[in-house]
Amino acid sequence: MAQGVTGTELTQRQWVFAFSLVTSLFFTWGFAYGLLDVLNSHFQEIFGIGKTQSTLLQLAYFGAYLVFSPFASLFMEKYGYKRGIHLGLSLYSLGAIFFWPSAKFRAYGGFVGCTFVIGCGLSCLEVAANSYISVLGTPKYAAARLNFSQGFQGVASFAGPLIASRWFFRGKNATTLDTVQWVYLAVAGLGLVLNVLFYFCPLPEITQDALAEEMHEAGMDQDSEPFIKQYHCIFGWVAQTAYVGAQVAVAALAVNYLTEQGIGIEKPFASQLFSFCQITFTVGRFVGVVLLKWIDPALLLSVYAIACCVFALGVTYGPGAAGVGCMFALFFFESICYPVIFTLGTKNLGRHTKKGSxxxxxxxxxxxxxxxxxxxxxxxxxxxxxxxxxxxxYVIMAMYAIGMVISQTRSGGFRVRAVDEIAQKRAELQTTGMVGRRESDSDIIDKKGSQEFVETV
Known part of the structure; x- marks a missing residue:
């Protein structure tokens, strides 16, 4: 398999294979995340703990991202995406398998520790998979590709609450941890199977040098600046921190919220409703794929961020069924936020791509x-x-999105279009087999005409 390629230099068959295999990883952490929010409420009953203490699971899971993500990016800069995926899947399976003794000895601290290990594995997978999907093709449709792949994360995330509503909260299982053991044993098995598949399947390596070369061919030299000056990435990190914190806070207490609205919702039904919220979220992801084909990602994120602000207030102050309705709307408008912030933050980073991811x-x-x-x-x-x-x-996220719209409006769109022209030309050459001689990338840019220098994104 060729080394040092960009996503636009792959053949159609290579592209489809790589895209499908990496997309399968999104299901992996979607399932783990979907179970996490339900376990949050379940452990309140089992261990007799309050809502604040039960969020230690979220602290461990997401704290792992804060601790391990920088190491994961450095690891992949040195060893590549594929080895990073192996490391992530190994940690994921290891953490899941130790749920068994934690359940056997009813040790809440053990669950927290295992959740941290799972989080380390998933942070490694996210750095690899999000970054790989983003650069696996033209920059123009990076947000749409990532929304599509992350849609399968949403499919898995509502499977967790459905499992919980069927087994965790019914009969004797409402006061035991037996089913938790078996579910996480299956999770560990899934991680092992994927690890074996990635070992035997070739995965084209998209290198930093190849990405940097593509940018320089398009006359874009942003990556020549030190990483600390990649402000769209730095502020993207701030926006992502605020958004994910908001999203997780919404989901962590959703079951409690639904049961406390005074309209007769019990925990089993609340868990089902929560899974329907996740379905709404997933539908929103795939709707976003279509919208992002026609609407600029920063503009669409601005609209969705403002909607999230409005419906979050609706959940806070809406009585009864009105508050529940606002909860569903909130999940819909959250759908595109993570992948769009990721693609905006890592856009045009060139040699800084893995570090930015x-x-x-x-x-x-x-x-x-x-x-x-x-x-x-x-x-x-x-x-x-x-x-x-x-x-x-959501307010912080909206500020970032609106700021990116203003920034893009002030800068010309020629350079972005130039990268897309290069990518499109390379794809055509790969499809027709004309790899012996290709038109120079600088010629492609020149043919666009001087008027495109003044076009906005």
Whole structure:
């Protein structure tokens, strides 16, 4: 397999294979995340702990992203995407398998520790998979590709609550950890199977040098600046931290919120409703794929971020069924936020791509400390009032999105278009087999005409 390629230099068959295999990873951490929020409520019953203490699971899971993501990005800079995926899957399976003794000895601290190991594995997978999908093709459709792949994360995330509503909260299982053992044994098995598949399957390596060369061919030299001056990435990390913190806080207390709305919702049905919220989120992801084909990602993110602010307040102050309706709307408008922030933050980083990916994924660590803040308000005031914490996160995200729209409007769109022209030309050459002689990338740019220098994105 060729080394030192970009995503646009792969043949159609190579592209489809690589895209499909890496997309399968999104299902892996979606399933783990979907189970996490339900376990949060289940452990309150099993161990007799409060809402704030139960969010230690979120602290461990998302704290792992804060700690491990920088190491993961450095590891992949040296050893490549494929070895990074192997490392992530190994940690994922290791953490899951130790859920068994934790359940056997009813050790809440053991669950927290295992969740941290799983989080380390998933942070490594996210750095690899999000970054790989983003650069696996033209920059123009990076956000749409990542939304499509992450849609399968959403499919897995509502499978967790459905499993929980069927087995965790019914009969004797409402007060035992037996089913938790078996579910996480299956999770460990899934990680092992994927690890074996990636070992035997070739995966084209997209290198930093190849990405940098593609940018320089298009006359884009942003990556020649030190990483600390890649401001769209630095502020993207801030926005991602705020958004993920808000998203996790919303989900962590969703079951509690639904049961406290005073409309007769019990925990089993609340878990089912939560899974329907996740389905709404997943549908939103695939709707976003279509919208992003026609609408600029920064503009669409601005609209969705403002909608999240509005519906977060609706959840906080909406009575009864109205608040539940706002909860569903909130999940829909959250759908595109993570992948779009990721692609905006890592756009045009060239040789800094893996480092930037690690920083943006480190923003997932926001999920470690926002839920405890929301949990403290839920314990001392009410669960509904705790949703002012997610509202604050959405405001920060909206500021970033609007700032990116303004930044893009002020800068010409020629350079972005130039990269897309190079990518399109390379794809055509790979399809027709004309790899012996190709038109120079500088010629492609020149043919666009001087008028495109003044076009906006």
């Amino acid at each position: 690690g920083l943006i994924v480190m923003g997932v660590g926001g999920g470690a400390w926002w839920p405890p803040m929301a949990g403290a308000i839920a314990d001392h005031i009410s669960t509904a009032q705790s949703y002012v914490i997610p509202f604050a996160g």
